[in-house]
Amino acid sequence: xxxxxxxxxxxxxxxxxxxxxxxxxxxxxxxxxxxxxxxxxxxxxxxxxxxxxxxxxxxxxxxxxxxxxxxxxxxxxxxxxxxxxxxxxxxxxxxxxxxxxxxxxxxxxxxxxxxxxxxxxxxxxxxxxxxxxxxxxxxxxxxxxxxxxxxxxxxxxxxxxxxxxxxxxxxxxxxxxxxxxxxxxxxxxxxxxxxxxxxxxxxxxxxxxxxxxxxxxxxxxxxxxxxxxxxxxxxxxxxxxxxxxxxxxxxxxxxxxxxxxxxxxxxxxxxxxxxxxxxxxxxxxxxxxxxxxxxxxxxxxxxxxxxxxxxxxxxxx
Amino acid sequence: xxxxxxxxxxxxxxxxxxxxxxxxxxxxxxxxxxxxxxxxxxxxxxxxxxxxxxxxxxxxxxxxxxxxxxxxxxxxxxxxxxxxxxxxxxxxxxxxxxxxxxxxxxxxxxxxxxxxxxxxxxxxxxxxxxxxxxxxxxxxxxxxxxxxxxxxxxxxxxxxxxxxxxxxxxxxxxxxxxxxxxxxxxxxxxxxxxxxxxxxxxxxxxxxxxxxxxxxxxxxxxxxxxxxxxxxxxxxxxxxxxxxxxxxxxxxxxxxxxxxxxxxxxxxxxxxxxxxxxxxxxxxxxxxxxxxxxxxxxxxxxxxxxxxxxxxxxxxxxxxxxxxxxxxxxxxxxxxxx
Numbered sequence: 001x002x003x004x005x006x007x008x009x010x011x012x013x014x015x016x017x018x019x020x021x022x023x024x025x026x027x028x029x030x031x032x033x034x035x036x037x038x039x040x041x042x043x044x045x046x047x048x049x050x051x052x053x054x055x056x057x058x059x060x061x062x063x064x065x066x067x068x069x070x071x072x073x074x075x076x077x078x079x080x081x082x083x084x085x086x087x088x089x090x091x092x093x094x095x096x097x098x099x100x101x102x103x104x105x106x107x108x109x110x111x112x113x114x115x116x117x118x119x120x121x122x123x124x125x126x127x128x129x130x131x132x133x134x135x136x137x138x139x140x141x142x143x144x145x146x147x148x149x150x151x152x153x154x155x156x157x158x159x160x161x162x163x164x165x166x167x168x169x170x171x172x173x174x175x176x177x178x179x180x181x182x183x184x185x186x187x188x189x190x191x192x193x194x195x196x197x198x199x200x201x202x203x204x205x206x207x208x209x210x211x212x213x214x215x216x217x218x219x220x221x222x223x224x225x226x227x228x229x230x231x232x233x234x235x236x237x238x239x240x241x242x243x244x245x246x247x248x249x250x251x252x253x254x255x256x257x258x259x260x261x262x263x264x265x266x267x268x269x270x271x272x273x274x275x276x277x278x279x280x281x282x283x284x285x286x287x288x289x290x291x292x293x294x295x296x297x298x299x300x301x302x303x304x305x306x307x308x309x310x311x312x313x314x315x316x317x
Numbered sequence: 318x319x320x321x322x323x324x325x326x327x328x329x330x331x332x333x334x335x336x337x338x339x340x341x342x343x344x345x346x347x348x349x350x351x352x353x354x355x356x357x358x359x360x361x362x363x364x365x366x367x368x369x370x371x372x373x374x375x376x377x378x379x380x381x382x383x384x385x386x387x388x389x390x391x392x393x394x395x396x397x398x399x400x401x402x403x404x405x406x407x408x409x410x411x412x413x414x415x416x417x418x419x420x421x422x423x424x425x426x427x428x429x430x431x432x433x434x435x436x437x438x439x440x441x442x443x444x445x446x447x448x449x450x451x452x453x454x455x456x457x458x459x460x461x462x463x464x465x466x467x468x469x470x471x472x473x474x475x476x477x478x479x480x481x482x483x484x485x486x487x488x489x490x491x492x493x494x495x496x497x498x499x500x501x502x503x504x505x506x507x508x509x510x511x512x513x514x515x516x517x518x519x520x521x522x523x524x525x526x527x528x529x530x531x532x533x534x535x536x537x538x539x540x541x542x543x544x545x546x547x548x549x550x551x552x553x554x555x556x557x558x559x560x561x562x563x564x565x566x567x568x569x570x571x572x573x574x575x576x577x578x579x580x581x582x583x584x585x586x587x588x589x590x591x592x593x594x595x596x597x598x599x600x601x602x603x604x605x606x607x608x609x610x611x612x613x614x615x616x617x618x619x620x621x622x623x624x625x626x627x628x629x630x631x632x633x634x635x636x637x638x639x640x641x642x643x644x645x646x647x648x649x650x651x652x653x654x655x
Contacts, residue, residue, distance in 0.1 A: 023414075023417065024414040024415055024416065024417040025414070025417065026416075026417060028412060028413055028414070031413055088413040107411070108413065109411055109412065109413065109414075109415075110413075110414055110415050111414075114411060140351060141351070142351045142352075142353070142380055142383055143350070143351060143352045143353070144352075144353045144354075144355065144376050144379045144380060144383070145352070145353070145354045145355065146355045146359065146372070146375055146376070146379070147355070147356070147358075147359050148356045148357070148358055148359075150354065150356070151356060161408075161410065161411075164350065164352065164408060164410065165410050165411075168350050168351070168352070168410075171349065171350075171406050172403060173402065173403055174393070174400045174401060174402050174403055175351070175387070175400065175401055175403055176398045176399070176400050176401075177387070177388070177392070177398075177399045177400070177401055178398065178399070179398075180351070180384070180387070183376060183380050185372060185375070185376035185379075187359070187372055187375075189359065189364060190359070190361065195368070195372060197369070197372050197373070197376065199373070199376060199380075201380065203384075204335070204336070205335055206335045206336065206337070206338045207331060207332045207334075207335045208338065209388060210338045210384060210385050210388040211338070211384065211388075212335060212336050212337075212338050212381070213338075213377055213380050213381040213384050214377065215373055215376060215377045215380065217369070217373065221369075237411065239415065240411035240412055241409050241410075241411055241412070242412070242415075242416050243416075244416045244417070245416075
């Protein structure tokens with residue numbers, strides 16, 4: 001006898017809450033990132049992963065064990081990891097003879113791989129190497145992309161999206177002006193290198209309202225080159241970019257704003273019959289008794305005619 | 318005038334002291350994401366010789382541009398901190414999970430919607446005349462009250478007097494609960510698009526002719542000899558697609574040939590079959606067509622000769638084909654009568 005598959009039902013209130021939280025939401029919170037190693041990792045990569053983890057921190061999870069994963073051959077273990085830790089982004093570091101100092105950055109959609117890019121870490125200097133005060137935890141950074149190459153190839157476009165996804169933290173509707181203290185710059189050079197620099201922002205007096213921006217390098221300083229990549233199909237990307245109906249702003253009709261910033265509303269008024277409008281009464285426009293009599297007589301004749309016509313019709317019928 | 322001059326000079330001197338915040342460059346800025354994209358070409362010489370300094374200056378300029386725009390946004394004071402209101406983010410990022418879909422209606426909800434049945438609110442307590450107290454709608458107090466109420470059950474007239482009516486009631490209740498649970502699971506499975514295995518014929522109302530045939534086929538093969546000695550009705554057909562739930566049945570599907578020779582033979586046979594095909598002759602149809610053709614020919618000839626006669630008689634007027642037919646003559650007769 002075949003038995004129906006058991007459907008997981010929470011037994012406690014807390015468990016129910018957890019399950020509900022895992023279901024798709026209209027407004028999603030910040031994306032979590034998962035940092036883990038492949039078969040082998042180098043000292044450089046370990047320190048780099050630590051730095052990236054520190055930059056991403058409250059929404060990040062670091063795994064320390066080594067994993068026998070070759071992600072471009074089989075991504076299922078990574079998908080399982082990401083499902084377990086409820087994280088959308090992942091950073092895998094691996095080091096092998098064939099591909100030394102390998103960093104894979106990718107993301108998930110609906111617990112399956114959306115896209116990933118493999119990068120070679122050519123050179124890296126870490127946060128500890130820079131003698132400079134660091135930023136507060138959880139600061140939203142300003143992201144600066146330099147170079148025309150970012151718009152040229154499909155891989156770099158996706159990589160840009162990945163970097164923004166990784167570091168922008170969360171969509172916010174307001175920001176504290178004094179809290180803007182971190183800038184990350186991503187530069188794509190014509191030779192195909194990607195240079196990541198991270199700066200602490202210092203606001204100096206400028207004599208006007210806007211402060212003069214001065215930067216101080218804070219680290220990490222990373223030079224990367226592209227290796228393999230896996231990009232999503234168009235349909236999948238479209239599905240992933242879909243906006244929920246609730247968040248779409250519908251255009252309000254009949255409201256307009258003019259050049260001076262005044263809002264005008266247009267309302268619907270029924271068609272006006274100008275002939276029947278009661279205007280101002282004046283003695284001069286009043287009808288005389290003769291006119292009234294004439295009008296009445298005219299009306300009577302027309303009525304009679306109508307009656308006669310009806311009678312005729314009846315006879316004919 | 319001197320005072321004004323001095324003040325102006327002073328302010329100019331002060332302005333000189335500070336570095337300017339002006340940057341003349343075209344950079345696309347997404348304020349919602351605090352994102353600046355500088356697509357201007359890089360300076361290859363500076364990039365090679367003094368990479369880090371060049372990048373620092375470049376990023377400083379772009380950040381300054383971003384800050385200039387942020388400082389123009391409307392601000393607000395919240396707990397002694399100045400907060401700028403950001404517009405919506407323009408850069409689209411993919412979601413982590415798909416857009417949530419509304420929960421599909423359960424079977425009962427669908428039915429209720431179609432029939433316009435609205436859920437009525439029941440009061441949590443109801444007055445019981447027999448017990449003379451308020452009993453709740455559910456919970457342990459209700460079950461206690463019901464136990465108190467039904468301490469005696471009448472044995473139905475034609476029931477076995479030794480049967481335990483209390484046990485029967487308990488069983489009926491548990492059956493009801495099980496049925497409800499099954500239906501709930503079915504609704505959940507439907508909502509999650511999970512295939513539910515069949516349970517045979519559950520209900521005569523929902524079973525179709527196809528289901529009946531499947532049931533007959535399965536039942537027939539459910540003997541010790543796997544239905545080998547079961548009789549067949551004159552035009553009985555076996556149900557299809559039930560091999561999985563029929564004992565001893567295997568799917569009738571030919572495996573593709575394994576050896577090359579075998580495959581070659583099969584393909585040659587297929588080619589022969591196609592090439593040696595002769596058109597089928599439908600004799601009845603052919604005869605009917607032949608007769609039709611002959612008739613058409615004959616009538617054609619007749620017409621030709623008839624037209625010649627008509628020409629001589631009427632001298633060129635166009636006349637209907639069959640003037641001598643009685644039907645046409647009727648109308649002419651009518652005219653005569655008038």
